[in-house]
Amino acid sequence: VTPRGASNGRERPAKPALTRKGIIATATAVMRAEGGERVTMRRLAKELGTGPASLYVYVKDTDDLHAAVLDELLAEVDLAVGAVEGGWRERLWTIVRSYSAVLHAHPSLARAAQVTPVSGPNYLAMADAILALLGQGGMAAGQAAWAADILLLIARGGAVEHGARRDCPSAGGDVSRGTSGSARARWAFDALLDGALETSRPPAPEHRARPDISVDEPAR
Amino acid sequence: VTPRGASNGRERPAKPALTRKGIIATATAVMRAEGGERVTMRRLAKELGTGPASLYVYVKDTDDLHAAVLDELLAEVDLAVGAVEGGWRERLWTIVRSYSAVLHAHPSLARAAQVTPVSGPNYLAMADAILALLGQGGMAAGQAAWAADILLLIARGGAVEHGARRDCPSAGGDVSRGTSGSARARWAFDALLDGALETSRPPAPEHRARPDISVDEPAR
DNA sequence: ACCTGAACACCGTTCAAGT
């Protein structure tokens, strides 16, 4: 009823002017308080005291919103891992595990991250840090880019799949059911890195039909 | 209006009696014809000439439906790869690529597969075939179970992420943008296998705090 | 020019009431 910032003292805590930053901050708060399923356009509009249509001025669509919230939360990933003992590999693991932790805490954001091309500053900084550490580990740039992709893809997929199994304990879908997920995550990390360090990337876009992989017969 | 199977000759092509098999067959048909977003309870009920409530007699929920459709489509994955030349590795790649192809063709099923514990016979047969080939390759059972999980997880995650980038060409989210996705997929497959063959699995559930990974400093 | 109420076109799931 009251037109603009009249502040007559009985509305919501001041009704902050609608901005993209403000919307994302509110979305992040709802995320932490009620979980990702509640971070919807309509729910958020209600929280901000307006109609859902108003949000579309600042946010492209729901995926855009979720991606922005994720990037906000990725500020939690500490990239200053210089002090971590154990060399580049442990430093890298610290970052990857931290990324995984954020996604496991919010599986719906892991879902969004799969679906929306990430471009937030925190994600990009993390990707850079990962590439730098792979370089420190002696990995060639070509392999490093692919290894980083796969490492992050596994983290996202793992979070989505783990998030779903949350309420259904009798999963049984995995080949290796029962064992600790975090031990498997570490093993996958090590196996991929070990393999990436020795598996050469195929030379050129259309140089030869297939990379010449060693096709030795079974040793068993 | 007409009570039961009166077949007065002007209804839908006979209105097949509702069974789980029939529902899933219809769902599969809609899937192929209109894509996964249309395979909803309501859409399907309309197709079957009934209300959505009726489906819940035969199907637990939407995820259950999608998972069943996926298992149906997994019949396409040819497990008789004995004739594939190149040894166990190429045979395994044939299966994994085939699984990937089904998921890439239907990204919404890849999504469902992440979220629902698979239990369909075709999926289980595929998992068995994969474990057998890893065994042929000389991989210990512990590693093989984890390697199979990760291989399939990568396939699902890759399909979901690729499916989303379908309509947005200016992705840019990946660290390694531009390069062929299938070359990357093959590289990831080889790297993971190479690593899995030499990365030992940590000894026991709670034997020691962390697996003792070699933490050598960078070679560069 | 800027903003948004109300509408459009859907969802999944449940349950009371019908046959």
Place this chain on the structure above:
DNA sequence: ACCTGAACACCGTTCAAGT
């Protein structure tokens, strides 16, 4: 006993109409 119409409680997104 079996089945389901109708309702409940939501969605995302658009656009015409208001200020």
